[in-house]
Amino acid sequence: MKKAIYPGSFDPITNGHLDLIERASRIFDHLIITILHNHRKNPLFSLEERIKMIEKAVSHLDNVEVQSYSGLLVDFAKEKDCHIIVRGLRAVTDFEYEIQMSQTNRLLAPDLDTVFVTTDMKYGYLSSSTVREVAYFQGDLAPFVPAFVADELKKKYSGTAASGTD
Ligand code: PNS
Numbered sequence: 482m483k484k485a486i487y488p489g490s491f492d493p494i495t496n497g498h499l500d501l502i503e504r505a506s507r508i509f510d511h512l513i514i515t516i517l518h519n520h521r522k523n524p525l526f527s528l529e530e531r532i533k534m535i536e537k538a539v540s541h542l543d544n545v546e547v548q549s550y551s552g553l554l555v556d557f558a559k560e561k562d563c564h565i566i567v568r569g570l571r572a573v574t575d576f577e578y579e580i581q582m583s584q585t586n587r588l589l590a591p592d593l594d595t596v597f598v599t600t601d602m603k604y605g606y607l608s609s610s611t612v613r614e615v616a617y618f619q620g621d622l623a624p625f626v627p628a629f630v631a632d633e634l635k636k637k638y639s640g641t642a643a644s645g646t647d
Pocket of ligand 1: 488489490491517518519520522552553554555581582585586
């Protein structure tokens with residue numbers, strides 16, 4: 482059975498992530514979405530909130546499960562006896578960061594390969610951070626995230642955003 486891990490911070494899950502998950506779930510027999518800590522980021526949503534949102538968003542996919550891990554991705558992969566990491570490539574700007582991560586992981590675990598899947602062009606510049614920014618300013622989230630994720634974002638930012646001239 483070919484299994485793969487799709488790691489990320491998913492803060493929150495976007496339609497771009499979902500596009501990639503659906504593609505990867507067709508390529509691999511089993512996909513483990515794993516929420517990990519990115520030390521460059523301070524998450525808006527708690528781990529529990531992110532797990533719940535992802536589980537709801539992927540409930541139509543039988544071969545996908547959601548897990549979280551606190552530690553190195555290579556250690557999680559070893560625990561799961563999994564040798565394939567899936568990451569999305571949107572625009573060329575992703576490449577440097579992604580190649581750095583995949584090479585670091587390979588030095589740490591030589592039998593671990595990273596497979597890059599390109600997202601649909603319409604999600605080429607979509608990221609969780611831009612979605613959070615649109616939510617902060619109470620913009621329309623419909624093109625970016627599932628409706629229930631939009632609701633969670635609105636709750637997070639209710640009463641905080643201000644718009645108008647400075
Ligand atoms: O969605 P993101 O934030 O781009 O995902 C990055 C993530 C969480 C996959 C990466 O930061 C990660 O693997 N964190 C776990 C710690 C680790 O293994 N670091 C070494 C890889 S550079």
